[in-house]
Amino acid sequence: MAAPSPGPREVLAPSPEAGRRVATSSSSRGGLLWRLRDKQPRLGLFEIGPGHELHRLTCMMQAGLWAATQVSIDHPLLGPPTEEDFSEVMTQVQEGFELGTLAGPAFAWLRHSLGLAEKDYQASLGPGGPYLQFLSTSKSKASFFLSHDQRFFLKTQRRKEVRALLAHLPRYMQHLRRHPHSLLARLLGVHSLRVARGKKVGEAEAKRPGRRGQLQDEILSSLTPYPCPQKYFIIMQSVFYPASRISERYDIKGCEVSRWVDPAPEGSPLILVLKDLNFQGKTIYLGPQRSWLLRQMELDTAFLRELNVLDYSLLVAFHCLHKDERGPGSSLVLRTARSVQGVQSQDEPGAQNRRLLPEVPNALHILDGPEQRYFLGLVDLATVYGLRKRLEHLWKTLRYPGRTFSTVSPARYARRLYQWVEAHTE
Structure with a gap:
């Protein structure tokens, strides 16, 4: 029998204004010139501005990630991640969408171990500038993005891929501890995004499955309590950074x-x-x-x-x-x-x-x-x-x-x- 789950961890609820600020500031720059600029390649990348089919999605990602990172800023870890930290799911609801953060404390510790300040991480991934669409030659149906400073790479993932990443996460982090100069890409976060229904703005909750054996099923099922559009995505340190002189x-x-x-x-x-x-x-x-x-x-x-x-x-x-x-x-x-x-x-x-x-x-x-x-x-x-x-x-x-x-x-x-x-x- 699974151990009883502890109550929700007290976290800072995301600001209801954050998503509105992103949408408002973006829409104010609309018009013909902005749409034309959005179609021009910038080193193989496209700014995702108003009118782009992925603009609404990336605005939600930015506002959600800002709020999720604020939790780790306000509640820093005091030591290495525990077994429960690898199993945690935090759900934050904003106006019109909700963001799930999977194994958030474990990833926060990994970012800390790499010398990456949470404020810098938040500034890169938050609403400070438009994401860039990366024109991939991959045959997969995934969407690829870069943060506005090109420091972090975001990629949509299928459910089964997320399941595999979470299952391997403890061993992945152990490998990086044993081999700190490993060539493995540094995975910095795993999230879900869906249109929210039936919850009030500002709600936030954290769930911890009881047994490690239940990790994948309980984490993923906890993110789908009712039918609604949903995406999963990962964040990693971009291998091609800084990119200014890459030929x-x-x-x-x-x-x-x-x-x-x-x-x-x-x-x-x-x-x-x-x-x-x-x-x-x-x-x-x-x-x-x-x-x-x-x-x-x-x-x-x-x-x-x-x-x-x-x-x-x-x-x-x-x-x-x-x-x-x-x-x-x-x-x-x-x-x-x-x-x-x-x-x-x-x-x-x-x-x-x-x-x-x-x-x-x-x-x-x-x-x-x-x-x-x-x-x-x-x-x-x-x-x-x-x-x-x-x-x-x-x-x-x-x-x-x-x-x-x-x-x-x-x-x-x-x-x-x-x-x-x-x-x-x-």
């Missing part, structure tokens, strides 16, 4: 089927994320840091293999370093303590695979070679190798004889992606 971006899976993207025309402001076949003939030159990268890929892909997941990607981007940025005497300094504050582990220090980190924002996803700076990160960690994927593997084996495709066993997937990195680095 090329790639999404690598280590296979060939459906792994080509037609590049943007020369001179076009549109920047696309290219794929494996576009990378042919290129090499990542790392010099002495290559051994670190290979070891970290080995550690991270072994962890993902243990989770029985596949179809994740290695994001790769690069830009040229200026002369004064090259070499250990310029921009590279030993920043281990400051960059990964709070996540160092005293266990197995030899397995942590630490490295020199550049003195830049987002240092954990940046690796400097002799002449170029590389942005690297493993993303899309929620696809489990279940019956559907096994059947897909059999079908693709018949459909693409002798060719490599993404749907293979987690062990083969991990090994193949590691081998791709080994073959494309020097």
Whole structure:
């Protein structure tokens, strides 16, 4: 029998004016000029202004995230997350919608461990500026957004993907504690969003399932007490940040089927994320840091293999370093303590695979070679190798004889992606 759930945690109810402020300030900028500006690409991104089909959705996301982050600001954690923290669901209702925050205290602790101030997180994701729509080359039906400062990446997720992420969350955080310089993308929050019905503005409640075994079902069912439109989305630290000097971006899976993207025309402001076949003939030159990268890929892909997941990607981007940025005497300094504050582990220090980190924002996803700076990160960690994927593997084996495709066993997937990195680095 499940343990009785404690009463609702007292939290700051979201301001009813927050959502109205976003909608009012956005609508006041309407008109022909704004709509035309919204259609112009900005480094492959589009501002989601009035008239955009996703404008109302993103305004609700901004107002909801502002209020959700305010809770963690007003009630900071006093220690590492407990089992109950991983199971908590907080629901906050504003005018016209409600936002669910899943495992909020656990994610707040992870943000703290990365040295990310909650006020900065709130300012980036709140109503301070329009979200940017990211034009993805992915075949999924997900929507992709960036915060206005491009620091955080938001992506809609299916229910089963959210289930997998929540199930893996304790082990994911343990892996980051053991390997603080991991290439895994830093997942910073998981939320639900739905049009609210039957509740008053300003209500807020927190629910904690009783047993860890009930975590996924109770968290997800608690968010759907009545039929209504609903979306799930995740927030993570953008791998491609800061993006101002990035010249090329790639999404690598280590296979060939459906792994080509037609590049943007020369001179076009549109920047696309290219794929494996576009990378042919290129090499990542790392010099002495290559051994670190290979070891970290080995550690991270072994962890993902243990989770029985596949179809994740290695994001790769690069830009040229200026002369004064090259070499250990310029921009590279030993920043281990400051960059990964709070996540160092005293266990197995030899397995942590630490490295020199550049003195830049987002240092954990940046690796400097002799002449170029590389942005690297493993993303899309929620696809489990279940019956559907096994059947897909059999079908693709018949459909693409002798060719490599993404749907293979987690062990083969991990090994193949590691081998791709080994073959494309020097």
